[in-house]
Amino acid sequence: MKSTIKPIAGAVAHLWALFFVGIAALGVMAALTAAGASLLVVLGIGLVPLALALLFLAAIARMEEARVAGLFGFDVPPHPFARSTRTDWLRLPHTVWLQAKDSRNWIGALHFTIMFVLASVAMALLGTIFSSLTVLIGSARFPQRDFWILIFGPVHGVGAIIATIVTILVAVALLAALGVAHREVSRSLMVPSREAQLVAQAHVASQRRHEAINAAEIERTRIERDLHDGVQPRLVSVGMTLGMAKNKLATDPEAAAALIDDAHLSTKAAITELRQLARGIHPAVLDDRGLDAALSALAARSHVPVMLDINITGRCAKATEAALYFVIAEALTNAAKHSNARQVRVTVRERDHGRIWARVEDDGTGGAVRTPGGGIDGIAGRVAAVGGSFSLTSPVGGPTTLEVSVPCAS
Known part of the structure; x- marks a missing residue:
């Protein structure tokens, strides 16, 4: 009663x-x-x-x-x-x-x-x-x-x-x-009624699946572009250099040795590019030590100075950590390539209802827009695929602010 x-x-x-x-x-x-x-x-x-x-x-x-x-x-x-x-x-x-x-x-x-x-x-x-x-x-x-x-x-x-x-x-x-x-x-x-909840869940699942496929397609295109524009020409050059060294080996051993040295340096550079490419897909440190360590390593390699402000406890789902890492990595790449930024600030926080919030701010020239198949479109797709939300503010003249919020348990 x-x-x-x-x-x-x-x-x-x-x-x-x-x-x-x-x-x-x-x-x-x-x-x-x-x-x-x-x-x-x-x-x-x-x-x-x-x-x-x-x-x-x-x-x-x-x-x-x-x-x-x-x-x-x-x-x-x-x-x-x-x-x-x-x-x-x-x-x-x-x-x-x-x-x-x-x-x-x-x-x-x-x-x-x-x-x-x-x-x-x-x-x-x-x-x-x-x-x-x-x-x-x-x-x-x-x-x-x-x-x-x-x-x-x-x-x-x-x-x-x-x-x-x-x-x-x-x-x-x-x-x-x-x-x-x-x-x-x-x-x-x-x-909402049970039927309405099921319809909404089906719609969300369908949307997340679509965004995941779109993000995977953008990522595949990026990998193909990096291989085609970077590693592939370097390996072709190594093959040509070794061929030239082979032809000179009998008649001019010193020139052949110099060509072999060039091929060796190019091979090491190609290996470095492949490692960086693999790290961009999914860094090993992310699985081994978590998001905090992975972002610290990412910031250390950035061409633009990065201020990290991370306050999270424990680990999240692998999909969530991978999505956040990808978002921040892509944002830092965009800041270095396009915004002429002098500094970037990355903030990551735990929020209510088991969510992780991240913001990337740079002091660049702004003007970033989301175009189909572009880097920002890939960010939005990765975030949506794990059930998160995405926001970008980038007026012409700057600054650019990117915010995402994703569920920790994806």
Whole structure:
């Protein structure tokens, strides 16, 4: 019995508090919407309050999800804030548009509106209880005075006492019914059905599979390019040099020895390039000593000075560590090749809900964009393949900031 009464009482208390929050929130939303609609003719001005209204709506939806999950213990799925991956001036408008497309924002806003209606009724019932208590005390002290009670009309004496007690009991029962309604409406709107969860999981799995295939294709293309542009010509040169040395061996041994020395140096260089290529695919230190050591080794080899700020405990899934290593390695390569950066800062932190967050910042010229098949596209694909999120900010003139958040247990 107590296990049933407690959440219902908590729901009623939430409704009373939500009445005042709702007045303020709906007032702000109405003001922003009215201002945006009235200034819509002036396009640049009218869209600003409408965008703020959408962002405010997204905040209300997340507040309701957190409130319902904490109040009733419902399993409400995480609702990350959708951010645009664009890097041009449309980044912010696109982010706002993503909030408008997010159905969970509108469901949360609908839930908040319904709860405000219930909260208004709950506040009226609370007022009825207090007024009834006042009448109950007054009728006990002044039994001959008539008191007006809703439904019962003018009553006095014992009749007034009975009427007020009945009114209080009915109001309390209605409050309990509102608490139950709160719970059931929240369950219906905020907690997805099993079928919806399975559909969402299938969609996520399909998306991750697509991103993994895309990332693997980009990585394969990169390896082919590195082999074709680097190691292959060097090995061809070694073969030609050895052929020339063979022809000169009988007639000019000294020249042949010099050519063999050149071939030996080229062979060592080719071996070094192959090692670097293998390290770029998956470094052995990552498996042996973990992400911290692998990133330290990566920073030591970087052509641009790197400031490392890593604070993680324990190990994550191999796929997660490999994805983070690839992201940071590719970001450092881009900073060295394209941004003219003088310094790069890499920050890695553990976050709530078992996630790892990483940010790579450089002081370069910016202007990085995501193009199909490019390095940044490969980063986004690797991150999405392990269920993470990716964000890039790179205005022309710099700086460039790349952020990723991935689940530790992928």
